[in-house]
Amino acid sequence: MTDVRATLKRAVASALERMGVSELPEIDIQETPPDKPGDYGTPVAFQLARVLRKAPPLIARELAELVELPAGVSRVEVVGGYVNFFYDPAFLVRAALAPLAPAPKQDGKVLVEHTSVNPNKELHVGHLRNVALGDAIARILDFTGRRVEVLNYIDDTGRQSAESLFALEHYGLRYEGERKYDHWVGEAYVRLHQEMSDAERRAELEPAIAAVLHRLEAGELRGEIEKLLAAQLETMWSLGAEYDVLVWESDIVREGLLQKALALLEKTPYVSRPTEGKYKGALVMDTSAFIEGMEDPYLVLLRSDGTATYTAKDIAFQFWKMGLLEGLRFKPFTHQPSGRELYTSHPEGEPMPFGNAAETINVIDVRQSYPQQVLKVALEAVGRHDLAAGAYHLAYETVLLEGRPLSGRKGHTVSVDEVLEEAVRRARAVIAEKNPELENPGEVARMVGVGAVRFAMVKTEPKKQIDFRWDQALSFEGDAAPYLQYAHARAASILRKAEAESLADEPDFARATPYEVDLAKVLLRFGPSLAKSAELKTPHVLAQYLLDLAAAWNAYYNAKEDGRPATPVLGAPDGLRGLRLALVAQLKQTLAAGLDLLGIAAPEAM
RNA sequence: GCGCCCGUAGCUCAGUUGGAUAGAGCGUCGGCCUCCGGAGCCGAAGGCCACAGGUUCGAAUCCUGUCGGGCGCACCA
Structure with a gap:
């Protein structure tokens, strides 16, 4: 893609060098505000005022005289201390039509x-944000040229799973297939927790739960967990998320990775076994060299009874992810809806090149910030500062439901399956009302419903708490996925008509009007927005850009002069029609590509 | 108590590395299909960018403090 701003930046830098500026400042090239002259401008003269001991307008004037105008720039004008560039409209529109393609790897x-x-019950809305964020960021990084591996960790030796499986046994339940399996198991789990709210009863049940936990650790109940996992995967797939590999916690322990990780740590001066005091008999890590201001810098890795803490397993897992440990074996698990193979760690598998990454992104909510920091500490402790720097915690704030924290116990929760079902139902109703003729209403309702839900999860900055409200998350108006999808469908409709009536003709770029230029400038922001999204590791930058793009397109589409359409596409004269069709095609492609990066489908009609 | 994050329009949120007059959506009010899809568009009202200092030619943005809100500080996961 022709990067207009990068070109200007180079031109300005070279002019500044000729002006004798030895240390170049960061040169900011920005679009000029709507009522200011020019297309792009730079405030660099302000930054240089002090160094050059001259007033910004003087510097700006000198810069304007010395700068060599890059191709497409017709003239330069000084406005106050700003240096503004005027582009040839034809050049900008042509630049905006550069094809979109994933960056080379x-x-x-x-x-x-x-x-x-x-793996113990169905996904709820709190999980929604995780999946939507993680899947989107994986897609974005992939498109921007990273080799991405998507991993889903299966905590099969956790207490929650043990309780769920125990509950089934305890209540003698038999699955009849009348409900989705994860929901059915979840019900038993909730029932068990009601029974255990009585402390005495809880104590009575404890040994039996511990027994299930032991069997889980031994891998005896893997089949049971797999049944739950299969049901959960249905939900993730219906959201449009897929993975490369599943890693089971029990495999990490069974393959000895935990032991190896602890062995590595024990060789460092930070890990020790106190023989007296509070931590007598335990294996602890001193974090004080890496985290300041901790009241108690000691972190338990092995309890005094010899069992490993969750943190210890997590460290082993992180070490494996970054290639410090080997030993996991894998085999194919299942085919995903797109055809992509999903692999899983498995004791009877074989070595495969998963993991061993220089960079990791862990998508986990903000409450896990401390344990995530500990992972970096462990990497530092074994002397791998480089890996610690590459371990990124994509921390997102929690999701509220109608203004209140989610709570499974108080029944203040909604499952993802329920949300999607309702979203699709509402989308179906809107289609029945607005476009009853639509050929594939069921399929489109799914795209719109799921899209609305996913977009609601990624349009806000991750570190801000979001409130899931039905009327908002499922809104089909305003800044929501259906707004983007509608803009896309509208463009598709025009292109279909042009095709059917053979209206395509050779674009005449010389006929570009300010309307085309405005749209072209927004199209040109796709690359930078995407790059920023990837750099900051948050999809919301891209999501917000897409809203801008759709708004620019809708404004273009509806532009009027003297009450008459100012920018007809199909009815435009030869040459201009070709230009507008090319722009619409580019717009459609950009919206579709952007939506796809957020894991949202773009229907041709809706 | 210590640490991290947040505070922008009635509500929900954007706001580029510190740059030109702080922008959207929802809601309210008023307009727009003889026109390629009205899930749309145009306009109006609505702001002490929590508050107080500071740095700077320039601060919603950086620094300090205060006030409000969220979260974290287990031999839980």
Whole structure:
């Protein structure tokens, strides 16, 4: 893609060098505000005022005289201290039509872990944000040239799973297939927790739960967990999320990775076994060299009874992810809806090149910030500062439901399946009302419903808490996925008509009007927005850009002069029609590509 | 108590590395299909960018403090 701003930046830099500026400042090229002259401008003269001991307008004038105008720039004008560039409209429109394609692959893998829900009950809206964020960021990084591996961690030796499986046994339940399996198991889990709210009863049940936990650790109940996992995967797939590999916690322990990780740590001066005091008999890590201001810098890795803490397992897992440990074996698990193969760690598998990434992104909510920091500490402790720097915690704030925190126990929760079902139902109703003739209403309702839900999860900055409200998340108006999808469908409709009536003709770029230029400038922001999204590791930048793009397109589409359409596409004269069709095609392609990066489908009609 | 994050229009949120007059959506009010899809568009009202200092030619953005809100500080996961 022709990067207009980068070109200007180079031109300005070279002019500044000729002006004798030895240390170049960051040169900011920005679009000029709507009522200011020019297309792009730079405030660089302000930054240089002090160094050059001259007033910004003087510097700006000198710069304007010395700068060599890049191709497409017709003239330069000084406005106050700003230097503004005027582009030839034809050049900008042509630049905006550059084809979209994924960037070529760079070296080095980035491993994205997301979802990682306990295999013990159905997904709820809190998990939604995780899946939507993780899947989107994986897609974005992939498109921007990273080699991405998507991993979903299966915590099959956790207490939650043990309780769920125990509950089935305890209540003698038999699955009849009348409900989705994960929901059915979840009900038993909730029932068990009601029974255990009585402390005495809880104590009575404890040994039996511990027994299930032991069997889980021994891998005896893997089949039971797999049944739950299969049901959960249905939900993730219906959201449009897929993975490369599943890693089971029990495999990490069974293959000895935990032991190896602890062995590595024990060789460092930070890990020790106190023989007296509070931590007598335990294996602890001193974090004080890496985290300041901790009241108690000691972190338990092995309890005094010899069992490993969750943190210890997590460290082993992180070490494996970054290639410090080997030993996991894999085999194919299942085919995903797109045809992509899903692999899983498995004791009877074989070595495969998963993991060993220089960079990891762990998508986990903000409450896990401390444990995530500990992972970096462990990497630092074994002397791998480089890996610690490459371990990124994509921390997102929690999701509220109608203004209140989610709570399974108080029944203040909604499952993802329920949300999607309702979203699709509402979308179906809107289609029945607005476009009853639509050929594939069921399929489109799914795209719109799921899209609305996913977009609601990624349009806000991850570190801000979001409130899931039915009327908002499922809104089909305003800044929501259906707004983008509608803009796309509208463009598709025009292109279909042009095709059917053979209206395509050779674009005459010289006929570009300010309307085309405005749209072209927004199209040109796709690349930078995407790059920023990838750099900051948050999809919301891209999501917000897409809203801008759709708004620019809708404004273009509806533009009027003297009450008459100012920008007809199909009815435009030869040459201009071709130009507008090309622009519409580019717009449609950009919206579709952007939506796809957020994991949202773009229907041709809706 | 210590640490991290947040505070922008009635509500929900954007706001580029510190740059030109702080922008959207929802809601309210008023307009727009003889026109390629009205899930749309145009306009109006609505702001002490929590508050107080500071740095700077320039601050919603950086620094300090205060006030409000969220979260974290287990031999739980």
